[in-house]
Amino acid sequence: MSFARTRVKICGTTNLSDALSAAEAGADAIGLIFAPVSKRRIDAAAARQISLAVGPSVGRVGVFLDQSPEDVLRLADAARLSAVQIHDRYSEAEWAELASFHPVVRVVGPADLGQMDVPAPGSSITLMLDAPQPGSGQPLDWPALTPAFPVGAWLAGGLGPSNVAQAISALRPAGVDAVSALEVRPGHKDPALVRAFVEAVRRADGPSQR
Numbered sequence: 001m002s003f004a005r006t007r008v009k010i011c012g013t014t015n016l017s018d019a020l021s022a023a024e025a026g027a028d029a030i031g032l033i034f035a036p037v038s039k040r041r042i043d044a045a046a047a048r049q050i051s052l053a054v055g056p057s058v059g060r061v062g063v064f065l066d067q068s069p070e071d072v073l074r075l076a077d078a079a080r081l082s083a084v085q086i087h088d089r090y091s092e093a094e095w096a097e098l099a100s101f102h103p104v105v106r107v108v109g110p111a112d113l114g115q116m117d118v119p120a121p122g123s124s125i126t127l128m129l130d131a132p133q134p135g136s137g138q139p140l141d142w143p144a145l146t147p148a149f150p151v152g153a154w155l156a157g158g159l160g161p162s163n164v165a166q167a168i169s170a171l172r173p174a175g176v177d178a179v180s181a182l183e184v185r186p187g188h189k190d191p192a193l194v195r196a197f198v199e200a201v202r203r204a205d206g207p208s209q210r
């Protein structure tokens with residue numbers, strides 16, 4: 001499958017104002033983190049209010065770590081999510097079950113590349129490569145990962161306005177995802193950095209894709 005332009009997800013959204021500025025900047029999706037360990041955690045009621053407010057053209061991706069598939073399904077419904085992003089290791093049966101209800105972003109690390117089957121085009125599972133410590137702002141060694149990076153996968157890990165073009169040029173991901181580099185403090189975005197990030201992605205895509 002070829003992609004018209006690199007999709008952009010602004011993750012760790014905890015409040016309506018940040019959600020609306022991400023939408024206004026042109027983000028394709030916002031991320032709502034339910035992982036109990038996160039400094040950017042949001043509850044289902046607040047997430048639902050944001051989901052309903054951003055409108056139909058902005059995806060709402062729930063982010064989960066150390067949570068069961070049952071918890072994911074319950075929160076996805078309560079928060080009106082359009083997709084779920086999973087940082088856990090589930091069984092093949094659990095992935096299939098989850099993917100029968102929601103589009104799934106399955107997060108993998110550099111060590112997983114080449115060790116697993118890549119979802120077939122049209123599958124409801126999309127891979128996302130992230131750094132081993134999610135949400136830590138640590139970039140990966142993109143040139144070293146180029147040969148193994150799966151077609152159609154998304155990229156996260158230490159991305160921001162100043163380095164996303166380099167990452168796109170090395171790996172040509174279907175989408176990019178960022179948190180730490182866009183914040184004034186955990187859970188609170190700098191709208192200027194969010195705008196700069198979206199603009200940097202659009203510039204990296206080239207004029208024909210804008």
Ligand SMILES: O=C(O)c1ccccc1N[C@@H]1O[C@H](COP(=O)(O)O)[C@@H](O)[C@H]1O
Pocket residue numbers: 011012031033035037038039040063064065087130131133134135136137138156157158159177178179180181
């Ligand atoms: O950001 C978090 O707190 C977090 C916690 C648990 C799971 C995932 C989390 N964030 C994810 O981390 C990557 C990128 O983060 P960064 O840009 O390197 O700070 C992204 O996939 C977030 O969804």
